[in-house]
Amino acid sequence: MESDHVKESIALIEAESHKETLRFITCGSVDDGKSTLIGRLLFESKNIFDDQLTSLESDSRHYGTQGEKIDLALLVDGLQAEREQGITIDVAYRFFATDRRRYIVADTPGHEQYTRNMATGASTADLAVILVDARKGVLVQTRRHSRIVAMMGIGHIVLAVNKMDLVGFDEQVFSAIEEDFRKFSEDFAFHAIQAIPLSGLEGDNVLFTSNQTPWYSGPSLMEYLEHVDVREASSRSAFRMPLQWINRPNLDFRGYCGRIAEGEIRPGDALRVLPSGVQTRVKSIIRGFGEVGHAYQGQSVTLTLMDEVDASRGDVVAAADDPPQSADQFEARLLWMADHAMTPGRHYLMKHACREVTVTITKIKYREDANTGAHLAAETLALNEIGTVNLSTSAPIVFEPYRVNRLLGGFILIDKLSFETVGAGMINFALRRAQNIHWQALEVNKAARSAIKHQKPLCLWFTGLSGSGKSAIANIVEKQLYAEGRHTSLLDGDNIRHGLNRDLGFTEADRVENIRRIAEVAKLMVGAGLIVLVSFISPFKSDREMARSLFDKGEFVEIFVDTPLDDCEKRDVKGLYAKARRGELKNFTGIDSPYEAPLTPEIYVSGTMASPEEEASLIMNYLATIQ
Amino acid sequence: MSRTIGGAGFSSFSLEDESIEIIREAVATARNPVMLYSIGKDSSVMLHLARKAFYPAAPPFPLMHVDTGWKFRAMYTHRDRMAAESGMKLLVYKNPEGESAGINPFTHGSNYHTDVMKTQALKQALDLYDFDVIFGGARRDEEKSRAKERIFSFRSPGHRWEPKAQRPELWSLYNTSIHPGETIRVFPISNWTELDIWQYIRDEQIAIVPLYLSAERPVVNRGGQWIMIDDERFPFEAGEEPSMKRVRFRTLGCWPLSAAIESDAETLEAVIAETLHASCSERQGRLIDSDVPGSMEKKKQEGYF
Numbered sequence: 001m002e003s004d005h006v007k008e009s010i011a012l013i014e015a016e017s018h019k020e021t022l023r024f025i026t027c028g029s030v031d032d033g034k035s036t037l038i039g040r041l042l043f044e045s046k047n048i049f050d051d052q053l054t055s056l057e058s059d060s061r062h063y064g065t066q067g068e069k070i071d072l073a074l075l076v077d078g079l080q081a082e083r084e085q086g087i088t089i090d091v092a093y094r095f096f097a098t099d100r101r102r103y104i105v106a107d108t109p110g111h112e113q114y115t116r117n118m119a120t121g122a123s124t125a126d127l128a129v130i131l132v133d134a135r136k137g138v139l140v141q142t143r144r145h146s147r148i149v150a151m152m153g154i155g156h157i158v159l160a161v162n163k164m165d166l167v168g169f170d171e172q173v174f175s176a177i178e179e180d181f182r183k184f185s186e187d188f189a190f191h192a193i194q195a196i197p198l199s200g201l202e203g204d205n206v207l208f209t210s211n212q213t214p215w216y217s218g219p220s221l222m223e224y225l226e227h228v229d230v231r232e233a234s235s236r237s238a239f240r241m242p243l244q245w246i247n248r249p250n251l252d253f254r255g256y257c258g259r260i261a262e263g264e265i266r267p268g269d270a271l272r273v274l275p276s277g278v279q280t281r282v283k284s285i286i287r288g289f290g291e292v293g294h295a296y297q298g299q300s301v302t303l304t305l306m307d308e309v310d311a312s313r314g315d316v317v318a319a320a321d322d323p324p325q326s327a328d329q330f331e332a333r334l335l336w337m338a339d340h341a342m343t344p345g346r347h348y349l350m351k352h353a354c355r356e357v358t359v360t361i362t363k364i365k366y367r368e369d370a371n372t373g374a375h376l377a378a379e380t381l382a383l384n385e386i387g388t389v390n391l392s393t394s395a396p397i398v399f400e401p402y403r404v405n406r407l408l409g410g411f412i413l414i415d416k417l418s419f420e421t422v423g424a425g426m427i428n429f430a431l432r433r434a435q436n437i438h439w440q441a442l443e444v445n446k447a448a449r450s451a452i453k454h455q456k457p458l459c460l461w462f463t464g465l466s467g468s469g470k471s472a473i474a475n476i477v478e479k480q481l482y483a484e485g486r487h488t489s490l491l492d493g494d495n496i497r498h499g500l501n502r503d504l505g506f507t508e509a510d511r512v513e514n515i516r517r518i519a520e521v522a523k524l525m526v527g528a529g530l531i532v533l534v535s536f537i538s539p540f541k542s543d544r545e546m547a548r549s550l551f552d553k554g555e556f557v558e559i560f561v562d563t564p565l566d567d568c569e570k571r572d573v574k575g576l577y578a579k580a581r582r583g584e585l586k587n588f589t590g591i592d593s594p595y596e597a598p599l600t601p602e603i604y605v606s607g608t609m610a611s612p613e614e615e616a617s618l619i620m621n622y623l624a625t626i627q
Numbered sequence: 628m629s630r631t632i633g634g635a636g637f638s639s640f641s642l643e644d645e646s647i648e649i650i651r652e653a654v655a656t657a658r659n660p661v662m663l664y665s666i667g668k669d670s671s672v673m674l675h676l677a678r679k680a681f682y683p684a685a686p687p688f689p690l691m692h693v694d695t696g697w698k699f700r701a702m703y704t705h706r707d708r709m710a711a712e713s714g715m716k717l718l719v720y721k722n723p724e725g726e727s728a729g730i731n732p733f734t735h736g737s738n739y740h741t742d743v744m745k746t747q748a749l750k751q752a753l754d755l756y757d758f759d760v761i762f763g764g765a766r767r768d769e770e771k772s773r774a775k776e777r778i779f780s781f782r783s784p785g786h787r788w789e790p791k792a793q794r795p796e797l798w799s800l801y802n803t804s805i806h807p808g809e810t811i812r813v814f815p816i817s818n819w820t821e822l823d824i825w826q827y828i829r830d831e832q833i834a835i836v837p838l839y840l841s842a843e844r845p846v847v848n849r850g851g852q853w854i855m856i857d858d859e860r861f862p863f864e865a866g867e868e869p870s871m872k873r874v875r876f877r878t879l880g881c882w883p884l885s886a887a888i889e890s891d892a893e894t895l896e897a898v899i900a901e902t903l904h905a906s907c908s909e910r911q912g913r914l915i916d917s918d919v920p921g922s923m924e925k926k927k928q929e930g931y932f
Contacts, residue, residue: 009900016903017826049905079775079790080924089791092774093767095820104818116795120777123797245651249684257680259648259799288679300647300680313655337795351800354655412800419804421794 021102022225025091025121026160027149028131029141030110033162035088037131037200038107039072041222044207047096048075059083066201076107089114091121100226112141115384116337119148119424123410126230127156129221130181134167134197138180144370146185147386151333151426153406155191156230160221164213165199171215187373194224237297238322239263239271240400240408242353243315247302255286255302256311258354261407262400263319264296265303270320273311274398279320280307314355316398316408324408326396327430331365333402334381334389338415338422341380345512347546348422350393352411358394358549359413365389379509390431402426417542449529453487456627457526459551460619462535463544463598464561465590466576467568469607469615473561474535476616481531481623489525491518493536506587512543519547526555539595554626559619560598563607565590642823646673646815647680648799649778650762653813654680654687656803657760661718663749664690664709666702667879668835669764671709672824673816675833677762678713688762689716693752695744696721697732697881699857705836718756722748732883733862740881746931750786753810760803760811768820769909772924778817784808786930821877821909822902829895838876840898841890845869852886877909 026034042048048056052075060071063083076092077083088109096103106121122128128149132142149157159181167173178195185193196205197213198221204210207222219227240262247255269282285295286302295301303317311317318324336342342361350359366375367387381387402409413423450457460477462470471492481488497504501517504510515538525532538544548556568590569577580588587593603622605615654660662677664670677686690710710717722730725743732740753761767774777793779801794802805811816824828835846853847867854861856869861883874887875898892898923931 009896012903013826013829013896013899016822017830075771076774077771079772081791090775090793092771093818094774095768095818117793120795120797244648245655247681247684253683255683257651259644286682289682298641298644300644300651302682349804351802354652406798410798410800412795412797412802414802414804419802419806421796421802424795424797 019097019100019102021104022127022228022230023104023106023125024127024129024225025106025108025118025125025149026129026131027108027118027122027145028110028160029133029136029139029145030087032110032131032133032136032142033073033200034110034131035073035076035092035107036071037129037160037162037198037206037221038094038105039075040200040203040206041105042075042094042096043072044203045096045098045222072200087111090117093121098222098226103225108145110141110145112144112384115144115148116335116421116424118145119152119335119337122149122152122154123424125152125154127158127225127228128154129158129160131160131162132177132181134161134163134170134173134177137177138184140371142181143184143373144384146181146188147368147370147373148335150185150188150190151335151386153403155232156228157185157190157193158221158224159193159195161195161197162200164197164204165202169197169204169210169212171197171213174216192228194218194228196221196224237263238324239265239269239317239319240324240405241265241301241303241317242355242398242408243311243313243317244354246312253304254308255304256317257300257302258317259300259407260295260297261353262297262405264294265301266294271305271317272320272323273309274316274318274323275326275396276310276315277323278309278311280305280309282306314353316353318398324398324400325430326398327432328393328396329362329431330391330393330399331428331431332389332391332411332425333428334361334387334413334423334425336381336383336385336387336423338420339383341382341508342423343380343509343512344389345509345516345546346542347416347549349414349416350391350397350411350425351414352397352399353408355397356414357397358416359391361389361391363390379507388428389425391425399427399430401429416545446527446529449527451529453529455486455529455531457529458531458555458557458623458626459522459526459547460531460533460557460559460623461522461538461544461547462533462559462561463538463601464607465563465565465568465595466537466588467571467573468561468563469612470535470537470561472612473605473615473619474533476612477619478533480616480620486531487529488531488533490533491522491535508587511540511587515540515543515547519550522547523550526551537589537595539589539593541596541598544598557603557622557626558598558601559603559605560601561605561607561615562597567608642816642819643676643679643827645799645818646676649801649813649815650677650680650686652799652801653760653762653779653803653811653815656801657688657811659756659758660688660760660762661691661753661756661758662686662688662715662762663764664692664706664717665764665880666692666698666706666709666836667764668824668828668839669766669816671833671835672819672827673762673764674709674713675827675831676815685714689718691718691720691752691756691758693745693749694719694721695740695748695881696726697740697744697883699836699838699855699879699882699885701836701838702879705834709834718752720748720752720755722751731860732881733860737884741884741926741931742929746926746929750930753786758810759805760813762813762815764816765814766819766821766824767817770923772927776814776817776927778814779803780812780814781805782810782812782930786810788928788930790924790928822899825895825899825902829899836879838879840894841873841875841892843871844874844887846872846874846887853889855882855885855887857882 059074092107108118108121174197198205205220209220241258241260245257283304344361364378365388367378400408409427411425415422464470522532579585580591730743777796845856875890
């Protein structure tokens with residue numbers, strides 16, 4: 001008796017471990033019934049525990065939107081704020097099983113403001129259930145979500161035309177929505193679209209086909225999920241593994257750890273470490289607590305190599321005869337996820353495979369209209385907008401186009417100050433191969449140029465409000481440096497705007513470009529061995545950080561001339577404040593555009609405490625200590 | 628063999644591979660990581676995964692147990708054994724004020740006891756050692772606010788969780804950048820279910836506290852729940868008398884707060900068979916989840932795991 005019971009258990013366990021798992025998302029517009037549908041699936045497939053049902057009943061009385069009936073959406077909307085407002089804010093992951101398959105479903109929010117949470121769910125899904133309210137048809141948000149689903153590379157779509165009970169299970173309504181959806185999604189190149197008329201609230205065509213829709217001959221949602229084959233035939237499988245961790249417990253062991261992004265590997269296989277290109281062979285493959293003779297895509301392994309090669313986190317090991325490309329300039333598709341707009345020229349952190357590099361968006365080629373997909377000209381990308389951009393990384397990265405390999409083609413962008421995740425991108429292709437760039441080998445270099453001038457080249461960056469006295473102080477400092485026999489140059493905001501930057505206005509994008517150009521010019525001059533004095537309002541922290549990042553350590557000296565706005569406005573040497581107050585000057589720093597004060601400048605100058613001469617001598621003293 | 632997850636473009640991967648990737652990524656980017664070790668089955672699986680991730684080295688971080696003084700005796704034995712076996716440093720922390728005030732679940736109630744001895748103690752310990760990345764064994768299938776949480780979950784200074792402002796988390800690209808004072812809780816077994824845990828324990832022959840398997844144990848019925856009498860500190864009420872019952876535990880914590888279930892499952896196989904047919908969730912035996920509405924989310928916001 002006991003042994004029969006155990007035998008039966010073992011058979012059950014074996015059957016369980018052979019089940020495949022399907023990961024899918026539900027998405028679509030607000031109130032299309034996503035959470036209710038998932039709740040219905042969990043409920044009807046008997047994946048709800050008794051105690052969860054009991055608390056669901058009490059929750060339904062508290063927060064329910066279904067009158068006397070239980071509100072199945074509350075099974076998924078787990079945050080207090082969601083239950084109180086009856087909306088979904090963030091993606092919820094739910095797990096359920098049938099006799100055939102196991103499922104991880106990500107229920108994603110429909111509100112436009114939470115699009116980034118929908119993208120989070122979509123990035124790991126194999127299939128998307130896109131819901132449409134039968135009464136409303138395909139909406140802008142349906143299109144936006146479909147676009148993101150396609151962008152993420154999800155090929156299998158269920159178009160769930162929900163709330164059919166509210167349109168009397170009318171075939172015409174269903175067919176019109178299906179036709180509309182197929183037409184607009186033509187460009188997305190989905191592998192398969194299965195349209196299903198259903199009612200999440202009543203359960204029609206959810207688990208079983210409904211007799212309310214005799215005109216529909218397709219599968220129920222559950223029948224489709226049980227049998228759909230989402231595997232993609234891979235056209236190529238060359239070995240690629242980004243190095244995640246170098247395991248060096250002692251001098252005798254050096255292991256290269258990572259998760260195989262593509263292909264397979266065996267001991268003895270020839271490898272290339274990228275981007276260096278060094279070649280070696282696999283000595284052994286460790287998986288878990290032992291060695292294996294074979295490992296493949298998706299597995300986390302530790303490799304030991306025949307040679308002591310120089311390889312570190314972020315490098316990629318790849319099949320020696322078929323290595324991926326390295327490049328530092330790309331075209332990519334980008335979903336912007338931050339409240340503040342993306343502006344070309346700004347520096348962001350890019351996380352790609354196991355590497356973090358600094359990246360700049362050099363150009364927005366176009367943004368996509370959320371509704372039609374039309375390519376529109378754009379200066380910036382706002383929250384939830386999708387665009388195609390060119391970007392440039394501070395170091396070459398080893399990549400594959402996203403459509404070839406998601407793990408080597410996807411990246412995120414991180415704001416350098418707030419550390420928020422601000423963008424999700426997919427590499428289309430490299431604009432030029434990094435291996436083709438050869439910097440001109442210069443025999444006369446910066447060190448040689450500064451040696452002949454007997455000085456350490458520097459960039460003295462004066463920042464402060466208009467009228468704070470930056471330029472006056474910079475002028476005095478330059479005179480004193482000249483008197484000491486130093487070689488200098490002074491770049492002043494107003495003068496540069498008459499020449500080099502005369503094509504730039506005062507929009508945010510132009511201001512960024514203004515600073516970028518001046519920083520690059522200053523860098524060239526520092527390269528020539530000069531002490532460069534830059535006097536620019538430069539109100540944004542990120543722009544000053546960008547400028548700083550162009551220079552070697554110790555070369556960039558930020559000087560904050562801190563004069564209160566009232567004093568600057570009283571002085572108003574150029575009459576600009578008066579103009580700005582009259583509304584004749586837009587985006588004027590201090591009036592209708594912010595000034596982000598430096599928190600840790602190298603030199604702090606109070607613009608009201610002393611005369612410009614005294615302030616200048618303060619700076620000269622500082623320079624004497626570093627020269 | 629752990630279960631494979633088929634996926635377009637991702638080929639197939641197992642939960643084990645995903646968890647190992649998460650653990651390595653967290654360690655590679657952390658300044659001072661630690662693994663919260665609660666001695667339960669989920670912690671046991673997480674520890675096993677960490678050992679695999681860095682084999683043949685020992686995991687390059689310590690284990691930390693936030694002790695309330697009310698764990699089952701069998702748990703303390705198991706804890707010390709596993710620390711020794713893994714070769715990892717074990718840090719044990721008890722809230723000193725709570726301890727000297729004699730905070731306990733009987734006199735002070737489960738809510739206050741948990742807050743002082745677990746939530747506050749955890750925050751004190753994290754601040755004391757200045758950890759920036761903290762591994763925890765929470766799973767998304769456990770509870771509805773956990774179903775919403777990211778794998779790399781950020782905590783503002785003061786260890787607060789902002790459920791309405793979580794960072795997007797795409798693919799397996801985890802944003803690990805933080806400012807001083809901020810920390811990251813990392814949940815490597817987010818995508819495992821209770822059944823996955825049991826199957827993995829069976830397949831990998833992972834040592835667990837024997838309380839998970841059925842045996843005759845002294846219990847008292849309180850409010851419809853079986854409470855096991857693990858030591859002499861149980862305050863019997865008039866007429867209460869311990870009786871011997873065949874019971875086991877689906878989750879383990881402080882013994883006065885962990886309800887046992889009646890069961891004959893003496894083997895892992897039998898436990899798994901019962902799990903497959905279970906009609907109640909494992910958290911039903913946790914007396915602290917249900918004491919106030921939305922209580923897990925509130926506790927999490929305040930810094931609880």
